[in-house]
Amino acid sequence: MEIRDLTPDDLDAALDLRRRAFGPISAAEAGAWRHAVTPVLEEGRYLGVFDGSRLAGAARLRPFTQWWHGRPQPMAGVAGVTVSPEDRGRGVGTRLMRAVLDRGVALGEAVSVLFPATTPIYRSLGYEHGGGQRKVTLPAEALRGLRPAGQVKLRRMGPDDAAELIAVLHRVYAGLRASGPITYDERTWRLWLADDNDFRYLADDGYVVYRWNGENIRVVNLVAGSAETARALWSMVGTSSSVAKNVVAPLAPDDPVLWLLPERSQDHVEDQRWMFRVLDVAAAVERRGYPAAVACDAVVTVEDPVRGGGTWRLEIADGSGTATPVTAGAPAAVLSANGLSALYCGVPTGTLRLAGLMTGDDRHDEALDAAFAAKAYTLDYF
Template sequence: MEIRDITPDDLDDVLDLRRRAFGPMSPSGKEKWRKSVLPALAEGRYLGMFDGGRIAAAARLRRFTQWWHGRPQPMAAIAGVTVSPEDRGRGVGTGIMRAVLDRATKLGDAVSALYPATTAIYRNLGYEHAGAQHIIRLPAESLRGIRPSGQVKLRRMGPGDAAELITVLHRVHGAARASGPISYDEDTWNLWLANEDDFLYLADDGYAVYRWRGDDMEVENVVAASSDTLRALWGLVGSASSVAREVVAAVAPDDPVLWMLRERTKEQLTRVPWMFRVLDVAAAVERRGYPAHASCQAVVTVDDPVRGRGTWRLDISGGTGAATPASGTGVTLSVNGLSALYAGIPTSTLRLSGLMSGDDRYDEALDAAFAAKPYMLDYF
């Protein structure tokens, strides 16, 4: 089989492959999908595996920004991994994913994430469970008590506001020292901001994206850097409480809105897990943010089934980190274990699950340096 870049001439075949994997797509959905993938074709971020002239598998590398302890870096978001039904069980999925990992590294991405349909194939390639999208279901009336505490200027968003929205995201996630949340590129944001069914509001330090979903209000994003703006945006959502029965919202695990509610008893929470992988150890360590007080020097050997085995010296202090090639013995991690550590999974968990072994004298320092509560608001 041949692996090559998807071209515009292949899109009908890719759509048929997606139909067989995920079910039918509406005509408007197909048109929106075509618009969204065209930039990926131009950037070499959509790969296909072909058996002669027939497409057997495809995978897309979405170009995202992801924050780790408030510091942004480029991230390869793997999406639309599809294998033709007649080719399943033949190693085709593993083959296309290996090609995707190689392409992501060549494009300069040091980390990657995906929402798995199944764990095994991705874990075998070095991905590990790291964080989740947290979706909470609340009575709409519970938001009535959230009222603006000051004068916040809000305006409606639309196509053309993507650059300003991205600037706001950098400000909000940087100030919160957030780990895990993502941002689309400017072209994709402008496409999403053209959705006529969404209510889109922007402030100087926050924004909201929400919509009706049947009798409920669905909140995709509400983020803000100040209490006044957060109250103003959630107040918008809560203003529908006289009609809406419930609010279904993607939130951070410690989202401030949960501490603004007058009443909290039993809550219905859906946790949609995502997996994460370090692609380039040196670049990933350098690009990540760290707690300013944390200090760590450790020798770490990483076993990677795709990129091979390597030993690194980690030096982390003052909020920055570096990984340089080294020799000697210290901690041994599979790349799955390193990816989980990078996402804040404690060393005790990694050792008990078999993802980490060796010298334990670095464990407390590693936990302090990589401490995180990773989450995403967006599903891709």
């Protein structure tokens, strides 16, 4: 079998794989998919496994920006991983994903995220559960009452607002010191902002995209950088309460709307988990943000049979970090690739040790917990 980049001539076969993996696709969905993936073919972001001339598996690396403690970095979002039914169980998926990891590094991306259909194959390649997309059901009538004290300027948003929307997201996520959420590139945002079924509004420090979903309202995204904007956006969504009983929205674990609701005794949450993978230790540590008040100096050994492990000195201070290769021999905390990936997402060292993902020197565990502390989430499923 051969692994190579897909070309426009391979898209019919790739679409057939998607149908076999995920079910029927309408003509409109197929057209939108072709429109979205065609530009990435020349960027080396769509790989296929070929048995002769037949496409046996495929996967796409989407170019996202991901935020870690308020600092952005490029991230490889792995999507559309498909293997032909007759080729399953032959190692095609593992071979494909190894190539995906290598390609992510070649593209300059030090971290990767995917939503797993099954966990074992991705765990075997160093991915670990890092966060989730939490969809919370909220009462529409309660949202309607969240009026801002002052006037918040909201305007309708379309494809030409993509660049401004990205700038707003960058300001808000940096200010919130967010960990885990992603932003799309301008090309992708222009596609999303052209959907006639969505209602889209932009403020100076926030935005909302929502749509009808049966008898309920589904919020696609809502991000706000101030209390007044949060109230304005949520109350506007709530104006549909004369027809819609509930609003289903993806929320950060500590989204302020959960504290603004006048009544909250039980959360109704659907949590779609995502898995995270460090591809390049030094670059990933350097690109991440950290609490400015935390300092850490620890030696860690990473056991990574897929990407190649090693021993690094982690030095974190003033909100920044470095990972410098050192000769093994000094006392070190030992992390599997999965363990390092989970630690990066804020999973405590105590959990990692009990799960068998971390062993060795424990003198710096508390400092590592403080440095990598995070409630990782994303608002987007891909």
